[in-house]
Amino acid sequence: MASSHPGYSAISSESRVQILHLLQTRPLRTIDELVESTGLHPNTVREHLQRLSDDGYIVSQTERRETRGRPRTLYSAATGDEEAMSPVAQRKVQEAAERGDLMRRVLPDTDNGDLNDDELHQIDALVENLIDSGFDPIVDPTDLTIDLSPCAHLGQADDAPTTRCAVHVTLLQAIVTQAGGPLNVDGLRPACNPQDCVIQLRRGSAAT
The missing domain is CATH 1.10.10.10 (Winged helix-like DNA-binding domain superfamily/Winged helix DNA-binding domain)
Incomplete structure (x- = not known):
């Protein structure tokens, strides 16, 4: 939670x-x-x-x-x-990977799709950052999405997306870059409800 x-x-x-x-x-x-x-x-x-x-x-x-x-x-x-590169961010990435590996050993039946170790460690780092930021992330390893709905930082249901969203997407890209691996943050999926927030990941070069 x-x-x-x-x-x-x-x-x-x-x-x-x-x-x-x-x-x-x-x-x-x-x-x-x-x-x-x-x-x-x-x-x-x-x-x-x-x-x-x-x-x-x-x-x-x-x-x-x-x-x-x-x-x-x-x-x-x-x-x-x-x-x-931030030494603090590097330490967090390494610790997230260690905790993720431990969890997967304890729960070997967890569905990780076809993600390889590097990709799993990138997602470990993203999930820990998102939890620390007040979100409750749900990862879909097949669609390469992380669902954050409802947005923990949106005050009103009719709030429009703000600079905060763009800043956060850029932060998350920095995290996956720091972790190393093929995944990049493609951006946020379009949503009719402003409180819906789904991060789309993809394999390959970062979106520009």
């Missing part, structure tokens, strides 16, 4: 979603840039960045300067690629 407290999730905060969206759109941003774009107090931005870093959603590096002055810290969204 998923957590009943999505408020504890890093993506439950609109401000953190806004910051993540900015970093996903353009990496290597400074705190000053994020303050200007969000209108938040610098200390508030720092707190959000720390939370996002602790959860493995962003990475930072020190600016290389050729002129005098104190180097600034540059922030980027963790993509799972070598140049933007």
Whole structure:
């Protein structure tokens, strides 16, 4: 069962979603840039960045300067690629795979479709992240879907999809990239009911 407290999730905060969206759109941003774009107090931005870093959603590096002055810290969204890989996210992926392997040994009759070990480990990482984010994911290994309905982060039944959805899809793609394997996040399946949320996975290159 998923957590009943999505408020504890890093993506439950609109401000953190806004910051993540900015970093996903353009990496290597400074705190000053994020303050200007969000209108938040610098200390508030720092707190959000720390939370996002602790959860493995962003990475930072020190600016290389050729002129005098104190180097600034540059922030980027963790993509799972070598140049933007989070050690926190890597640890979570490894631990999720270990727990998934243990569960499959205990419950050998679980239907895993025709998924290979790498694909199973990618889904292990996705499922653990989704549970931590307040969802109750249901995996269909044949259709390569993860059903999150009803959306734990949608306040009203008539809410339209928001930036949060796009940010979350990008986060999930970073997780499967970090885990390694042939699966990628294709996006969300179209739905008439805004509370319906089904993630479509596919084998092959990531959707652009």
